[in-house]
Amino acid sequence: MIIAFSLYRANLGVRMLESTTELEYAEVDGKLTLDRFSSQSTKIARETADSYHRYHIDTEEVEDADPLPHRFLVEVGKVGLATLLAKETLHYFRPWDPNFDVIFARPCTYGVFSGPVGGFAPKPELCVGCMRCAVQHPEFVKVLPNPDLLELGDSYTTHGHITAIDEEARKGMVPVRGQGYRGRFGGPGFDGMLTDMSEIVRPSRDGIHGRELIGTSVDIGSKPMHLTFDSDGRITGPTPEMFTIQVPFVFDLPPGDLGTEELARVVTSTAAEIDTIACLDASLVLREGLDSPYIAPVMDAVMGSRASQFPNARMIELTLTPGRPWGWDCSGFEAACDATDAIVAVRIAFEEGWQDLMSNAIDAGAKVIHLLADLHGEGSDGTFVTELFKEAHMMLIEQGCRDEVTLIGAGGIVGADHVPKAIISGLDAVALDLPVLFALQGRSHGSLKERALVSGTLPKNLDENWAQQRLTNLCGSWRDQLLEILGAMGVREVRRLRGEFGRSMLVSHLEYEAFEDISGYVGGGS
């Protein structure tokens, strides 16, 4: 759905169904007939239509607070440059026609040599690596990759991911460049998955691409497979317990030492701005007074009864008790359910026995499972998240309850393309962790694999309005890039992408099909 419901509107559909029992129309106005139900539906639909506005994320380019190291270093030999200028002065200068445009012509259209003394004080921050100066003047100009930039991130979250996130958060646009793909063929993890497209199908006949009509909203919670009514038209079975967010991503609990008060305020306001949710430590939420529909307080399962402290939250997340990693804490879950009307989600790490834990949680009534791989996208046995998400998704299908449980997943999501690929693998929504840090021009220190060990710093004197706009820009850019992928496939709703493995192609499979009869090919993918 592209209609952006307010929280109230988002619940209208549920309320419409609940109305037969909770709003007690039957008691107030007599028996609820099909005609009355129809007229109520019409009324609500009219109200909804009257309040319609197209969902949109307001992006706006913002300045850097702590710019990344620039891409290139530019070294100019001063003697070489002076010699060149002298030679060209002798060659071109005439008193009646000094030819200054020729003598001082600079080989850069981007302004690297645009300062008052030109190449004697180059501006490497403007260099885009076209190499024209280094080719035109090989004797004294060098353009080098900046090692400071190359050192950002780690082996999984590379400087390439970080610079992409930085650009997306600065401009809020889809990065567009000339030239073709520059990287390796296929690759591990998400790189080994390609998304499909259709030559003739598109989401809609309307508009340039129809992509403005593609829906990115997802439902968090549970939808019964069918409704049951009694002879008086009352719903007797379960009703939907869910709410809708407008983008298929949420902000995850900041890993390591990133969960500061200022970051919490930024993700809270951004979640409200774009209509999603942010998972934050429950004690931090209380301390900062951040309780709102856009916050999912995360607490230990044994503290479940404290869920009542967050009356505005639509979702509470429970983590397992340290020291009892594989025991399903049913009492904590039940206590949380008793203490709040919010949806109670369970966070499960992809560690040994996660499948049993997930089954236990679902049996106990959990409607949302938040799955966690490490930040390289791997479970404890090294399996990559695309396989783990798929396994979780298939488990629910086999149990016949896929639509009754929402799967949120995190770990290794550091590029816009990872969102649709994770959804294709079976998730309803992904949770963003490290991208938040890099969107705010934070710096990481050391490995970015273990959640608990992540260390990072945000820019000093963080302007929270600036930070909110950066994060909003990132979300706008990633949503637009999701629309590009969905538009190419001809898929009209991101919800329809969930678990659609057929919408992806695995490089390893394609390679096998193409190269199986070639000598020396042993499979496994590039």
Add this chain to the structure above:
Amino acid sequence: MQLPQILVDAYDAYKGKIVKPSDNLLHKTTGLLQNGMNARAFGEYPSPEALGDARWTDELILSTWYMAETGKVPSDMNFKTGKSDGGFDRLDFQFLPEEEWLEHSEEIDTAIPLNRRADGKHDLGIDIPWYGGGMSYGSVSINVMMARAKNAKRWNSYMSTGEGGYPTELYEVKENVITQVATGYFGVEEETIQAAPIVEFKYAQGAKPGLGGHLLAAKAGEEVAKLRGSVPFVSLFSPFPFHSTYSVEDHSKHLDWIETVNPQALLSVKVSTPHDVDMVAVGSYYAGAHIIHLDGSYGGTGAAPEIAKKNIAMPIELAIPKVHKFLQKEGVRDKVTLIASGGVRTADDIAKAIALGADGCVLGTTDLVGMGCTRCANCEGGPSGRGCPWGLTTTDIELQEWVQQDWAEMRLDNLYKAMQWRLRDILRKLAMDDVSQLRGRTDLLRYIGKEGVE
């Protein structure tokens, strides 16, 4: 509303702040550029540290420059493969023992036919198994376009207009120019279809499959806009897909339409590489296509969303065998010409594509590299908004002068000579005297592990 600075700059340039270079400046700049390129290609200076990427390594770029300068393959650089760790870069030929090799000879035939339908239309062919891919006026300068077209004429090959109209200058070499009809119909007129020996329907482009075309505002200057029937300095987005095509039957009507306007023209259908590309190819054949042109996902572009380049659709190496085998199963393989593009960089890549099942290839980026491109990826306009600083992918009044037509045509001619030489070299080492004998011979390929990648 305040215009973005990039557009203000572009407009200022158009209004005269940036002017055509003086003769002295032209002489100086082109001299420095050309001398510098040669010095780098001949190894007088070390390879620039920041040059190249996994697909186009510094060696591949510099060796292409060397070939464009000399017409010969270099002896001390890897001119065959990149370092992408897969696809063409992991394939090599299993050559015969040296005593079975043929002599290197111009008698080794590199020509291929394009019309295999025997339907009474033009009996067209090309002397080398590749032609120039579509790069529109606007995405590249008129100098680049004319250099490519003239070189195509020299080699009895073709060059596609891309989707940007048909500049008047092209009529000079119209026998070697393919008119492209793409989803925005920019510049498509009855006259330009009637002028074309081949009309190419572009359904999708490998670098941005399913996303239509993009020419950003800063590059859509007055001349470009006039040719496309649009407003200057307004971004032009071709829709995706054809708004009149929902089936093979609709597609067939498109081809019928062209046939009505130009009954003798061959029909080419350019598609990208989705999972069902084999079905698309067969459908295109039955709709009447003479040429099925597959454009793989690692192909070039003047502007494309970064997310599309790697992630949507499949690389050409994986699509060719799929389509080739399916056309064989359908019994129509010898009635249609299969052309591959999208990441085809070298003569070795062309030979490998043919061994995988293609008849020939289309080149785009290779031509640009031959003329000086360093793959800096600022074709869409870059931070300056003026386009390519080398003068290739730009219509900027000043920058486009850095690529002079005669010089560029000479470089392409040399590059093609070297590539044809290398292609013949491969064929002779396989004891083949005709490139058509190589088609589908995957038994002559070997897959090399990481330790074998140069």
